[in-house]
Amino acid sequence: MRKCDVAVIGLGLMGSAALDALLDSGVDALGFDPVGPGSNRGSSHGSCRIFRRFNFENSNYTALSDEAHAGWMRLQNDHGKTILTPTPVLEAGLPGSRMVAASRAATIGKGLPDPVLTPAEANRRFPAFDLPDGWDVVVQDGGAILRTEVVMEIMRARAGDRVITEAAQFEPRQDGVSIRTANDAFFAERAILALGPWLGRALPKLGSLLRITRQAVGWFRPARPASVEFGRLPIFILERGPNDVVYGFPNFESRGVKAAPHNHGPAVGPDDWDPPATDRELGPVSEALATLVPGAAGPIVDRDVCLYTNTPAADRRPDQGEEFIIDRWPDTRLVVCSACSGHGAKFAPAIGQRLARLATDPTFEAEPFFRLSRYSAF
Numbered sequence: 421m422r423k424c425d426v427a428v429i430g431l432g433l434m435g436s437a438a439l440d441a442l443l444d445s446g447v448d449a450l451g452f453d454p455v456g457p458g459s460n461r462g463s464s465h466g467s468c469r470i471f472r473r474f475n476f477e478n479s480n481y482t483a484l485s486d487e488a489h490a491g492w493m494r495l496q497n498d499h500g501k502t503i504l505t506p507t508p509v510l511e512a513g514l515p516g517s518r519m520v521a522a523s524r525a526a527t528i529g530k531g532l533p534d535p536v537l538t539p540a541e542a543n544r545r546f547p548a549f550d551l552p553d554g555w556d557v558v559v560q561d562g563g564a565i566l567r568t569e570v571v572m573e574i575m576r577a578r579a580g581d582r583v584i585t586e587a588a589q590f591e592p593r594q595d596g597v598s599i600r601t602a603n604d605a606f607f608a609e610r611a612i613l614a615l616g617p618w619l620g621r622a623l624p625k626l627g628s629l630l631r632i633t634r635q636a637v638g639w640f641r642p643a644r645p646a647s648v649e650f651g652r653l654p655i656f657i658l659e660r661g662p663n664d665v666v667y668g669f670p671n672f673e674s675r676g677v678k679a680a681p682h683n684h685g686p687a688v689g690p691d692d693w694d695p696p697a698t699d700r701e702l703g704p705v706s707e708a709l710a711t712l713v714p715g716a717a718g719p720i721v722d723r724d725v726c727l728y729t730n731t732p733a734a735d736r737r738p739d740q741g742e743e744f745i746i747d748r749w750p751d752t753r754l755v756v757c758s759a760c761s762g763h764g765a766k767f768a769p770a771i772g773q774r775l776a777r778l779a780t781d782p783t784f785e786a787e788p789f790f791r792l793s794r795y796s797a798f
């Protein structure tokens with residue numbers, strides 16, 4: 421039986437970052453995942469995600485973004501491949517938009533200029549837009565296009581033969597964790613479960629809390645191509661009403677404008693990746709582009725599906741839900757990670773460090789808002 425100090429089960433962005441942090445600090449670690457970079461499964465698949473420094477979800481995240489940014493830059497400098505492409509982030513919403521107000525509030529006290537623009541100013545600066553008078557608008561610096569596929573390739577290459585490309589089943593024991601794949605048996609002192617949407621299946625007590633949703637993604641052939649090129653169009657997040665948020669990227673890959681709804685799609689299981697996004701699912705995105713970003717509007721030229729894994733609101737501390745779980749699993753030598761409510765990717769180096777420390781440093785705890793103890797079920 422092969423032994424290691426720490427096993428990482430699931431090598432999406434979170435598990436890959438945890439394995440990278442462990443190996444970097446000399447820990448005898450192994451990672452397990454049947455799929456690799458370039459697959460179209462797992463919440464980390466695809467070429468890009470949005471990196472935001474200022475997060476409307478929680479102002480605590482600015483420090484986490486800064487920590488992650490340093491991690492991304494280290495990786496980028498070590499490997500000479502672009503991981504972050506700096507890009508402004510435009511956030512806009514109906515008058516009184518809570519999203520825009522929270523994003524603006526996250527910059528207060530940072531010694532930065534006020535990010536507010538009038539819709540007319542934003543439309544002039546970024547001519548693909550036609551934001552209505554009266555809308556609230558901020559344009560934040562510190563954003564970037566995060567090249568997730570590049571990250572996955574680099575991290576997998578760095579881990580080398582420490583990756584077992586098989587699905588793993590685990591069984592907690594008093595002195596560690598037994599792990600089985602189709603071809604081998606392993607024993608780890610501790611194991612990190614970074615299973616994305618499959619986490620609830622592995623830990624049914626958590627499964628009853630987690631909600632997985634199907635998220636449609638589309639690429640649109642722009643009506644005015646010059647207005648949506650990288651450098652002309654920012655990353656954008658538009659709140660058209662409660663539970664109606666659309667985000668998008670400039671056409672940086674010559675594949676069209678990638679745009680998608682951020683509000684939750686229908687609840688599904690972790691193996692429900694088909695069919696690709698339908699015209700009906702992408703209808704609200706087409707409509708949002710036609711009215712608010714007419715330069716980007718046009719026929720759908722490509723489509724995808726990804727899964728969000730959402731946590732409910734806590735019942736032991738104030739939290740609106742959709743907060744990550746980064747903690748030890750009670751009475752075992754397991755560490756658990758659920759970091760996908762649609763905006764976890766950007767934090768992967770910071771979350772990976774936390775997972776690695778939870779597995780190797782008994783005195784370490786993640787921030788209270790990431791702990792399981794925020795739920796009375798734990």
Ligand SMILES: Cc1cc2nc3c(=O)[nH]c(=O)nc-3n(C[C@H](O)[C@H](O)[C@H](O)COP(=O)(O)OP(=O)(O)OC[C@H]3O[C@@H](n4cnc5c(N)ncnc54)[C@H](O)[C@@H]3O)c2cc1C
Pocket residue numbers: 429430431432433434435436452453454455461462463464465468469470471586587588589614615616617618635636637680725726727728757758759760761762763764765766767
């Ligand atoms: C449509 C969409 C848009 C998003 N946009 C953004 C964004 O703009 N910005 C941002 O920061 N974040 C964004 N996110 C969120 C981000 O992508 C996630 O936070 C992140 O990918 C979660 O990674 P993960 O490692 O937790 O899960 P996953 O990537 O799902 O990894 C889980 C891994 O576990 C593996 N696995 C499953 N079962 C086993 C087993 N038995 N043994 C071994 N391995 C197993 C799977 O193969 C998989 O690779 C978005 C997510 C989606 C779906």
